[in-house]
Amino acid sequence: MKTPYSITTPRFLLLGDSHAGVIGKAAQARELPFGGGPLGTGRDFAVDFFSLARNDVVFRDGEMDRLYRQALDTLKVPQLAKVSVPLVSTIGLSLHYLATAPNWTCYQNAHGELDDGFLAGPLFEAVIDTLSRPALAFYEQALALNLKVFAVLPPQRVPELSDTRVFMAAQSLLIERLKGLGVELIDVREAANDEQGFQREAFCEVDDPLHGNLAFGELIVEQLIRRGV
DSSP: OOOSSOTTSOOOEEEESTTHHHHHHHHHHTTOOOEEEEOSOGGGGSSOOEEEETTEEEESSHHHHHHHHHHHHHTTOSSGGGOOSOEEEOTTOOHHHHTBGGGGGGGBOTTSOBOTTGGGSHHHHHHHHHHHHHHHHHHHHHHHTTOOEEEEOOOSOOOTTBOHHHHHHHHHHHHHHHHHHTOEEEOOHHHHBOTTSSBOGGGBOTTOSSOBOHHHHHHHHHHHHHTTO
């Protein structure tokens, strides 16, 4: 009896920032073939990082576009519209970058407190929407090309130079925006987090204040498999 996929047929296209790395490693450990991997850093996706092309996207940075084309080659397709497997992405979800603390001091008083209601207000939404617009536009294009799209929430780790309040509020807003577009979320917070809502040590990369480890990647891959990838 034939199975839907051979052992070498890619099951998904992986595109993202450095958080995509452990997803790829976990998929390899499960012998789950895929194409792609990290294309850049979180800040690379907070600018106008791609342009539209017929049935495709073009990354403005030459190295990012080279890696993207390499991923398409793995899937043996010439353009994004020809991808028949799900897109798994961490693009636009580098919340630690969005929450970089010095960028938010202008909204705080002398005691470091934000105005009541600021994180739920229109100004905060406008700032996050502006920073996230390129990434959200990328997801819109992928959906318009009829791809099934999964966005993976990042490790719940807030490094020293980021503001925890902004991290969590931005995450809630982006979840709302992504769901509104029709993007499906891969969310392993219930399995990976402690009672305070932060990533448990068992799922943190050693000597690294930001990334998840292989065990974290395995949680993500397991959820992808359960979702039909």
